[in-house]
Amino acid sequence: MIRRLARPPRLTFADICIWCGQFGCTDSECVASHNDSTWRICPDCRGTAPGWCMCAYGLVPTTSAVPDRPAWAPLESGWAR
Numbered sequence: 001m002i003r004r005l006a007r008p009p010r011l012t013f014a015d016i017c018i019w020c021g022q023f024g025c026t027d028s029e030c031v032a033s034h035n036d037s038t039w040r041i042c043p044d045c046r047g048t049a050p051g052w053c054m055c056a057y058g059l060v061p062t063t064s065a066v067p068d069r070p071a072w073a074p075l076e077s078g079w080a081r
């Protein structure tokens with residue numbers, strides 16, 4: 001059973017949308033995707049969110065509504081798992 005965790009903020013502390021990578025994004029699709037998303041603890045850093053990890057504050061999305069690779073994640077991060 002997957003425990004439902006809190007969602008990370010949709011905008012990072014730098015005001016970048018974690019869905020589309022736009023600064024100060026107010027896109028209703030991003031808001032809807034974010035509200036529909038569920039998250040689990042990042043398996044790479046176990047939620048500690050060190051600087052090298054491409055997760056969002058130690059969380060990664062679990063739902064299929066999430067794109068294979070968020071705009072802010074580089075290709076080589078191996079996001080699509």
Ligand SMILES: [Zn+2]
Nearest residue numbers: 017020025030
């Ligand atoms: Zn956005």
Ligand SMILES: [Zn+2]
Nearest residue numbers: 042045053055
């Ligand atoms: Zn991580």
